[in-house]
Each structure stands twice: as structure tokens, then as C-alpha cells.
Amino acid sequence: MAQIYSSLHFTKIVFKPLHTNLFNIVLISIFLSLGCSALYSQDIKKKQPTVTPNTQDVKKGAEKPLDTNPVAETPADTVKLDTIKVKKAFLNGQVKYKAETYAKIQQKKKLITLYDKAELYYQDVELKSGIIVMDYEKNEVYAGRIKDSLGNYTQFPNFKQGSNVIEPDSIRFNFKTKKALIWNSRTNQGEFNVKAAITKKENDSVYFLKGARFTTAKDVDNPEYYFQTNKIKFIPGKKIVTGSTYMVIAGVPTPIYLPFAYFPLSKETSVSGIILPSYNDSNTKGFSLQNGGYYFALSDHYNLTVVGDYYTNGSYALGMQSSYAKRYNFQGNVNIRFENNIISERGYPDYSKTRIYNIQWSHSQDSKANPNSTFSASVNLGSSEYFKQTINQVNVGSSLNNTLSSSISYSTVFHSVPESRLSLTATHSQNTNTKVINMTLPTLQFSVDRIYPFAINDGAKKGFFKNINLQYNLNGKNSFITTDSLFFKPEMFQDADIGFQHSIPLSTNFKVFKHFSVSTSLNYDEVWYFKTIEKHYDDQLATVVTNDVKGFDAFRTYSSSTSIGTTIYGTFNFGADKKIQSIRHVMRPAVSHSYTPSFEKYYDTYAIDGSGNMQTDKYYTRFEGGMYGVPGQNRSNSIGFNLSNTFEAKVTDKDTTKTEAKKIMLLNNLNFSTSYNADAKTLAWAPVRISGGTQFFDNKLSANFGTTLDPYAIDNSGTRINTFNIDNGGSLFRMTSANLTMNYSLSSKGSEKKDKPDSQAARNGGREDDLFGSDIDTGSYRKNSQFTDDDEEKEDAVAEFFKSKLPWDMTFAYSLTYGNNNREKKITGNSIMISANTDLTPKWKAGVSTGYDFVQKGVTFTQLRFERDLMSWRMDFNWTPFGPNATWNFYIGIKSGILSDIKWEKRNQNF
Structure with a gap:
């Protein structure tokens, strides 16, 4: 294409002084006086001489500011001229522009025309387009597309004002009124992509759209789905308000219709709103609405979500979730859920009604908040049957794990000499099988750092005496042992145990013969109890009676230990x-x-029958059952x-x-x-204990083994006897138990391990991998997607797929146990578990978790997983085909969090 250069035309005005001719003036004056009786004069407008314009070329791609008020060059003159009022400049700032092909200024029409890769900058407006025409007399600018050599439209306008960006087919904008008309505009607001046939910009903050569609799909021109509406009021960064709206999927209108809609837009904080429930049905509970409620955006530091379930058979559930954080101070989250579960109908044999709950709280303090004290919490408590009976969550790992534990702790440091530390901890341990709960409220720990009384001032600690050091440790507990049914009821606190343990270890270490390290210690312990026991034989009841004795009591013990070792x-x-x-x-x-003397002075006797025979008396200590143990009766x-x-x-x-x-x-x-x-x-x-471990294949396979060898034989009843096994006709040692465990994890990327999401089972003390399947939590189900929204990673995945490099990962676990305590010589456990995940295509993912028990001769827990990336949607299916946890779950929904309520979920659970 030929280069076209335009010229800049400027009018140069020059004023010349008037030279007088005295002779001619006098002659004409006499002539006129003689010929006319009356003289009239007329002012003739002075004619300005013309000057040839000075032409300047605008070079290709050059950026040039527009001078809106040219200044005339005026030579000095002795005659006063008529003045013309100069018009005030109409633009409030400097205009910068450039173009690839040409930039033409038409001064008479007050137009600037920029063509091909045109750019214009004025105040907070940035405009890029194929063609830009600016009328600086009307304060307007027009921008549109241009055609390439093939006749296709290209270089669409890009209009940016402040933080708002619009990409239309064409735009007309007024700098003075800030109003605009936009055709086929495309803009991004939060998670929404909006396209409108005609957009009217009223001011910087209000837009009216006609014939609009909005979607979370990335391609707004060809989206997988969109919402179609004829009228929209759009306030950037705040909200979208629409008239009648209907949903279109794959170009097909759906019956999903709203007479009006409101979508909040906020970049800084979340907005409160209703959480729409999901519909489901259960064989045992009837039809249901799940996880419906309200989200409260309370502040920038914390929020609250309240949801509930309702089932037609009368079951219901309530849940509360809250997250909070303060930068450089702390962060945490709380999750509380209560369920009233009714199965079947009243009067039927399988009818049951249970109330279950679960409380989870996690809190961590930033190290910058306070260097001297810390506070942390990790709470997981509730009904023992919660993870087995809840319908809101499918979590096999948590249901198989039989322990729930919690800890809340506060610690501080006292910068004294020597330094000391204090901590307060509340703990909870719950066995979900026996339903026994052990709780301490609280545990007190106080310690004083080591003191070296014989070390010199320079701190050198060499030799036996200089290494002598002592400490002081205090441990106190207020503990409770209760069950699920009595948890936090008055009966729970009636049998509280309170105790304190004082410990003073005195130790030193030194070397002998240069190569042997020796360490020795002397420990003094003193234990305080506030409740002891007393045993006696009751003649009336004809049995031994144990009575609690309340009051302060204590015992004191000491022991010593020495060890020597080398390498x-x-x-x-x-x-x-x-x-x-x-x-x-x-x-x-x-x-x-190690040496511990006998403390039989703390032991008494009681009769086991009413015969009065002293040989039937049995020893006991009144400190039995104490939290810090009892003094030893026999010397060790x-x-x-x-x-x-x-x-x-x-x-x-x-x-x-x-x-x-x-x-x-x-x-x-x-x-x-x-x-x-x-x-x-x-x-x-x-018994001799042998244990070991190693790793193979670049640390991908880890193996651990152990065995116990007993040198003594057993009798016919299986009791150990004081006879060596070799003297009883056997081998030198009798293997009583053995175990072998192997774990193997690998992926298509070699040694690079796949990051596993934080799971509920792991928080409950179970496995972090998915050998027991992935968790299905309907409350936060959409967060478990394995897909990424990063375009570059998707392109890489497609490239790897066509190179036949399918991404995959696998986890393998094997366990073997052998028992021979009573000559049974039996394999007590022999099982294998495998979990594998792969990308069948860049859009399809599949996974399986399964195993086999060779002792029970059956398949262990099995789960099949399928997931499909539908661009702005996601679909997945989880299926546990058999067993007590048999269930399936199907889900399809929009990925975007703002439209997460647009989903369909169906699942069936076998109770």
C-alpha cells in the first residue's frame, strides 16, 4: 500500500506599518474641497495581506500534541489596530495521538483523522482503534474498525477510561458531557463478560445497555452459555440490574427465566446474598432442599455463611461457616453443623431418629503479631457417628478413622534469667468406636531453662562438672473421662481428676577415651493428687469395695540413668x-x-475374701488410676x-x-x-525388637519392616514361661510378630509429586492421599475440581495429549502382618490398595481407588471418579459401587463463584 503523507496547513498573519505621502494627501484634499459642498467619509476595513501557508508533513507513527490556540507573530507598529476577541480554548488538556498509516488534520472542519493502529490520549481517556476521527470543535471523538486486505474487519476499538475498558465495534464519545454511544460493546466486569448491541454511557459510572448478553465464559462472542436480556443498567464495579432475563445454553433458549435480576460486582469485598438450595432425594429421607441459606459479608476481616437442609420425612440440618483473617495478626475458620436425622417412617421396624453434630475450628497466629506469646487452635469434635450418618458429606476416610482430637493452646515466654516458659492447653480425644472422650481443661506446663551452675563465665562447657545442668518442669491437669451422651453435661464435671507433677532432672555428659560419649542423669519427681482410693473387703456385700478419698495427697520418686555410645x-x-x-x-x-528403687511404702493391702487369711491379702496403692502414674513397687x-x-x-x-x-x-x-x-x-x-526401612527408585518407593523375637518359650495355654525357647526344643528366638508396609507414589512427571488438596480425612488424622477415595462435601463441592482455568496450562495439556504424553499419577500401598503369640503362625493381615488418576483427554479426567484383602478374600473400598471440563462449566461423577458406603453423586454447574448456585446435583446414598 502506498504511503500517504498529509500536510499541516497554518495561516501566518503578518502586519506591515503604513507609510504616509504628504504631497498626495494635500492635493486630493484641495480637489475635493472645490468640487463638493458637503463631504462624507467612510471607514474602509483594512485588508489583510495573505501569506502562503507553511506545509509540514506528519511522519509515520509520530506522536504529536495538538495546539488548540495558535499565537500570531506581530511585529512592532506605531498605529493602533482593531482587536478581535480570541475564542477560548475548548479542550482542557493536551491531546496526544499517533497512527501507523497517516494522521490528517483538517483545520477548517476542526477534525483530526487517524488511520491504521490509531491511538489517542486525552486526560483519563485512552483510545486505540483502526480509525479515529476527533472533532475538537464539538468535543467529540469517533472510533471504528477497518478492513484488512482480505476484507475482514480488524483493529476493533479499545476504549479505556480510568479502570473501565470497553471493546466495541464502534464508539462515539463526547469529552465535555462524558456521554457516549457504543455499538457491539464488549467489557469485563468482575467474573462477567458483557456484550451489548447498543450501549449508552450517561456518565463515568452509569451505562444503559440494549440487546445485551452476559456470561462468565471467556469468549463472549461464542459462549457456551449466556444470559440474554433487552435492558440493563450497569454500574461498573458495583452492580448489574437487568429486566426480563432468560438463559441460553449452546445457542438454545432454556425455560430458565427471571423477570428481573441483580448481580453485585465488587473487587474489594464480597457482597451478602442468598444461597440457593440444591434439590435432591433420598431413599430413606424423601425429597430435600440442601445447603440453602444466606451469606453475610460482615466486613473485610470476617464473614458468615448460614445454610440449612430440609427433608420431607422431617429431617433437617443447620450449618454455620465463618472465615476470618487480619493481616500480620491471625487467621482462622469455624464450621459448625447440626443434623436431626430421621430414617424411614414412624412405626416401621427400620425407623430411627438421631441427632448428630460436628464442630471444627482452626486458628493460627502470625509470627509477626507477638514474638513472646502465641495462640493456636485445632478443634474437631462432635458426635461419634457424625461422619458415618451425615447425608451432607461422603467421607470414607473420616468414617473409617476412629479418633477425633482437638487442641487449643496459649504459650508465652518470660525473659528472665534464666528464661522460663508457660503454656495452657485444652485437649480433647474421642474414640468414635467406644464413644469414650478424654478431655483436659486445661493442661498447665511451666518450665525453667537449663542452669549450668559450674560453667565458667565464658560459657565453655567441657568435662563432667561444667556440663552439669538442672531444670524445673511443672505439669498440671484437670481431666475428665466421659462419653458422648454426657459430653458437657453436669455429670461430666463430677468426676474430674486434678493433678500436678513436679520434675527436676539433673544431668551431664562427657567423653571417655576420646571416642565414647557418656550421658548420665538423676531425676526427681513429685506428684500431687486431690483424689485417691481406698480398698477393703465388705462382709455384707461379700466383695471388695473401692471408695474415693477426696483430699490432697502426694508421692515422691527418683531414678537414675546412664548411657554410653560411640559411632x-x-x-x-x-x-x-x-x-x-x-x-x-x-x-x-x-x-x-537405668535404676529405680522400690517405693513399697506407698502400698497397702486389702483382703480379697472374708477368711481372714493373711495369705489372701493383695497389695495396692492409693494412687491407682492417677493421671501421672503410680510409684513402682518393685525395684528395677x-x-x-x-x-x-x-x-x-x-x-x-x-x-x-x-x-x-x-x-x-x-x-x-x-x-x-x-x-x-x-x-x-x-x-x-x-524380647528383641528389629526394625528397619529403606527407599527405592529415587525415593518413590518406601518400605518399612519390623519383627519381635522372644527368647522365652510358652506353655500350652500361651503364657510365657521362664525357659529359653532353645531349651524347650525350639530355635534361639521365637518370632511373635512381624510386619511389612510399602508405599509407592509416582506420576508421569517423574519424581514430581502431585499436590493433594487438604482433605477432611487428613484433618481427622487419616491419610492425606486418596486411597480411600476423594471426599464429597456438597457444601463446598465445587472447590474440589482438578481442572485449572489457566489458558497456558490448558494449551500445554493439549500439546502433551497430542504427543501421547497422558498426565497420570498413582499411589500404591501394601501391608502385611504376621502373628505367632500363641503358636498360631498366621498371616493376620495382607492387603493392597491402589489409587490412580489420569487425563483421558485434555477435557476428561478419570480416577479409581480400590484394593483387595487377601485374608478376608474381598475387595476393599472402591471408588470411581470422572470429571469433564466444560470450559465455563464443570461436570463430575463419583461412584462407590458396593459395600456399606455404596453411593453415587452426579454434579454439573458453573465454575464461577458468583453463579455457583446455577447447578444440578443428583446423588443416592445407601444407609
Whole structure:
């Protein structure tokens, strides 16, 4: 295309002084006086001389400001001229512009025309388009598309004012009134993409749209779905208010219709609003509306969600969720749910009614908030049957785990000399099988840092005396043991146990013969109880009676321990030209001795019958059942033996460019331990415990094993006898138990492990992987998607798919246990579990969790998972085909959080 250059035309005005001719003036005056009786004069407008315009070319792509008020060059003159009032400049700022092909200024028409990659900047307005025409007399600008060489429209306008961006087909804008007419505008507001046939801009904050559609799909011209409406009032960053609106999916209008709609838009804070419930039905509860309620955006620091369920058989549920955070201080969340579950109908044999609840609270403090004190909370308590009976959540991992635990703690440091620490903790431990709850309200811990009384001022601690140190520790508890039915009822607090333990350890360490490390300690303990027991034989009841004795009581114990150990290194070299160049063996043997005297002074006797025979009396201590244990009746003089080993090899690296050998770990640990009680009259030797572990395949496969070897034989009833097994016709040791566990995790990306989402089962102390399936929580179900909305990652996934590199990951676990306590020689457990996930296509994901128990000869928990990425929608299906947790769940809905209530969910659960 030929280059077209326009010229800038300027009118240069020059004023010349008038030169007088005295002779001609006098002659004409005489002539006129003689010929006329009356003279009239007429002012003739002075004619301005014309000057040839000065032409200047605007270079390609040049950016030039527009001078709205040219200044005339006026030479000095002795004659006063008539003045013309200059018009005030009509633009309030400097206009900058540029264009690729040409920029033409038509001064007579007051127009600036920019063509091809045109850009115009004025005040807070930025306009880019194929063609821009600015009328600076009317304060208006017009921008539109242009056609390329193939006749296709290109270079659509991009209009930006402040933070608002509009991409229409064409636009007409008035700088003075700030009003505009926009054709086929496209704009993005929050999660919405909006397109309108005609848009009228009233001012900076109000738009009226006609023939509009809005969607969360990225392609607003060809969306998977959209909402069609004829009238919209649109306030950027605040709200969208529409008239009659209906939904269109894949170009097909649906019966989903609203007479009007209101959509809040906010970039800084969330907006309160109604949460629409989802419809469902159950074989045992009837039809239902689930998770309907209200979201309260209370402030920038905390919010509240209140939801509820209702079932036609009378069941109902209430839930409350809240998240809070304050930067550099703390953050946390609270989740409380109560369910009144009714199964079947009253009068039927399978009718049941239960009330279950669950309370979860997590709180963490930022380290910057207070360096001297911290407060944290991790609470998970409720009904023991909650995760087994709730219909709002399918969580096999949590239902199989039989422990719920909680902890709330506060700690502070006192910067004294020596430094001391104080902590208060409330704990809760609940067995969901036995329904027994252990709780402490609170636990007090106070400690004073180590004191070295014999260390010199320079801090050097060498030798026996200089390393002598002592501490002081105080531990106090107020504990309760109760059940589900009595939890937080008055009966729970009636049997509270209160106790304190004072401990003063005195220790030192030193070296002997340069290579042996010795540590020795002396421990003094004092325990206070406020409730003890008393036992006696009741002749009337003919049984032993145990009575509680309330009041302060205490016992004091002491013990000593000494250990000596060293480290031995051994290397076996095979040659630098061998594949295995050398093996390194590290041994850490240790011998320990512990001594505890007898504290039989704290023991009494009671008769087990009414015969009065002293031989039937039995020893007991009044401190039985105490939280800090009881004083020992028998003296203990035990010698312990422990040997730990590690094996490491140097192998030739497969990479020939590397000169150094590669180190691999053969055995992370191989431990042997046992002990001998010198004061025991029988069974002095403890069983030998062997344990070890290692890793293979670049640490992807971890294996741990252990076994227990008993040197003593057993009688026909299975009781250990004081006879060595080898003397009883057996081997040197009798294997009583053994176990082997293996875990293997790998993916298509090699050693890179796939990040697993934080699951409810993991928070309950279960597994973090999905060997027991993925959780299905209808309250936050849409958050569990495995898909990403990042375009670049999607493009990479498509590229990998067409290269036949399907992304996948797999988790494998195997467990084997052997029991032989009573010569049964039996495999007590033998099971395998596998979980695998893969991308069948860039849009399809599939997963399976299953296993097999070789002892019970049956398939363990099995779950099938399918998920489909529908661009702005998501669909998934979870199915547990058999077992007590058999269920299926189907979900399809919009990904966007602002339209998350537009979904359809169907599930069936077997109770």
C-alpha cells in the first residue's frame, strides 16, 4: 500500500506599518474641497495581506500534541489596530495521538483523522482503534474498525477510561458531557463478560445497555452459555440490574427465566446474598432442599455463611461457616453443623431418629503479631457417628478413622534469667468406636531453662562438672473421662481428676577415651493428687469395695540413668572401575543402665475374701488410676542394648560426563534393641525388637519392616514361661510378630509429586492421599475440581495429549502382618490398595481407588471418579459401587463463584 503523507496547513498573519505621502494627501484634499459642498467619509476595513501557508508533513507513527490556540507573530507598529476577541480554548488538556498509516488534520472542519493502529490520549481517556476521527470543535471523538486486505474487519476499538475498558465495534464519545454511544460493546466486569448491541454511557459510572448478553465464559462472542436480556443498567464495579432475563445454553433458549435480576460486582469485598438450595432425594429421607441459606459479608476481616437442609420425612440440618483473617495478626475458620436425622417412617421396624453434630475450628497466629506469646487452635469434635450418618458429606476416610482430637493452646515466654516458659492447653480425644472422650481443661506446663551452675563465665562447657545442668518442669491437669451422651453435661464435671507433677532432672555428659560419649542423669519427681482410693473387703456385700478419698495427697520418686555410645565407620571398597565402587556401613552401638528403687511404702493391702487369711491379702496403692502414674513397687535395675545401622553405596553414575560417583542409600536404618532386668527373678530378658526401612527408585518407593523375637518359650495355654525357647526344643528366638508396609507414589512427571488438596480425612488424622477415595462435601463441592482455568496450562495439556504424553499419577500401598503369640503362625493381615488418576483427554479426567484383602478374600473400598471440563462449566461423577458406603453423586454447574448456585446435583446414598 502506498504511503500517504498529509500536510499541516497554518495561516501566518503578518502586519506591515503604513507609510504616509504628504504631497498626495494635500492635493486630493484641495480637489475635493472645490468640487463638493458637503463631504462624507467612510471607514474602509483594512485588508489583510495573505501569506502562503507553511506545509509540514506528519511522519509515520509520530506522536504529536495538538495546539488548540495558535499565537500570531506581530511585529512592532506605531498605529493602533482593531482587536478581535480570541475564542477560548475548548479542550482542557493536551491531546496526544499517533497512527501507523497517516494522521490528517483538517483545520477548517476542526477534525483530526487517524488511520491504521490509531491511538489517542486525552486526560483519563485512552483510545486505540483502526480509525479515529476527533472533532475538537464539538468535543467529540469517533472510533471504528477497518478492513484488512482480505476484507475482514480488524483493529476493533479499545476504549479505556480510568479502570473501565470497553471493546466495541464502534464508539462515539463526547469529552465535555462524558456521554457516549457504543455499538457491539464488549467489557469485563468482575467474573462477567458483557456484550451489548447498543450501549449508552450517561456518565463515568452509569451505562444503559440494549440487546445485551452476559456470561462468565471467556469468549463472549461464542459462549457456551449466556444470559440474554433487552435492558440493563450497569454500574461498573458495583452492580448489574437487568429486566426480563432468560438463559441460553449452546445457542438454545432454556425455560430458565427471571423477570428481573441483580448481580453485585465488587473487587474489594464480597457482597451478602442468598444461597440457593440444591434439590435432591433420598431413599430413606424423601425429597430435600440442601445447603440453602444466606451469606453475610460482615466486613473485610470476617464473614458468615448460614445454610440449612430440609427433608420431607422431617429431617433437617443447620450449618454455620465463618472465615476470618487480619493481616500480620491471625487467621482462622469455624464450621459448625447440626443434623436431626430421621430414617424411614414412624412405626416401621427400620425407623430411627438421631441427632448428630460436628464442630471444627482452626486458628493460627502470625509470627509477626507477638514474638513472646502465641495462640493456636485445632478443634474437631462432635458426635461419634457424625461422619458415618451425615447425608451432607461422603467421607470414607473420616468414617473409617476412629479418633477425633482437638487442641487449643496459649504459650508465652518470660525473659528472665534464666528464661522460663508457660503454656495452657485444652485437649480433647474421642474414640468414635467406644464413644469414650478424654478431655483436659486445661493442661498447665511451666518450665525453667537449663542452669549450668559450674560453667565458667565464658560459657565453655567441657568435662563432667561444667556440663552439669538442672531444670524445673511443672505439669498440671484437670481431666475428665466421659462419653458422648454426657459430653458437657453436669455429670461430666463430677468426676474430674486434678493433678500436678513436679520434675527436676539433673544431668551431664562427657567423653571417655576420646571416642565414647557418656550421658548420665538423676531425676526427681513429685506428684500431687486431690483424689485417691481406698480398698477393703465388705462382709455384707461379700466383695471388695473401692471408695474415693477426696483430699490432697502426694508421692515422691527418683531414678537414675546412664548411657554410653560411640559411632563406628566401615567402608568396603570394590574398585573404581566397578559398578558398585564401595559400601559404607555406619554402626551406632549404645549401652544404657537405668535404676529405680522400690517405693513399697506407698502400698497397702486389702483382703480379697472374708477368711481372714493373711495369705489372701493383695497389695495396692492409693494412687491407682492417677493421671501421672503410680510409684513402682518393685525395684528395677535394667541394662539396655541398642544397635542402629545405616548402609550407603557409591555407584558409577550413568551420566558419563560426571566424574564423581553417585551415592545411594541401601538401608536408612536397621535397629536392634533389647534389655535385661538384673533384679527380675523370672523373664529377665525383654524380647528383641528389629526394625528397619529403606527407599527405592529415587525415593518413590518406601518400605518399612519390623519383627519381635522372644527368647522365652510358652506353655500350652500361651503364657510365657521362664525357659529359653532353645531349651524347650525350639530355635534361639521365637518370632511373635512381624510386619511389612510399602508405599509407592509416582506420576508421569517423574519424581514430581502431585499436590493433594487438604482433605477432611487428613484433618481427622487419616491419610492425606486418596486411597480411600476423594471426599464429597456438597457444601463446598465445587472447590474440589482438578481442572485449572489457566489458558497456558490448558494449551500445554493439549500439546502433551497430542504427543501421547497422558498426565497420570498413582499411589500404591501394601501391608502385611504376621502373628505367632500363641503358636498360631498366621498371616493376620495382607492387603493392597491402589489409587490412580489420569487425563483421558485434555477435557476428561478419570480416577479409581480400590484394593483387595487377601485374608478376608474381598475387595476393599472402591471408588470411581470422572470429571469433564466444560470450559465455563464443570461436570463430575463419583461412584462407590458396593459395600456399606455404596453411593453415587452426579454434579454439573458453573465454575464461577458468583453463579455457583446455577447447578444440578443428583446423588443416592445407601444407609
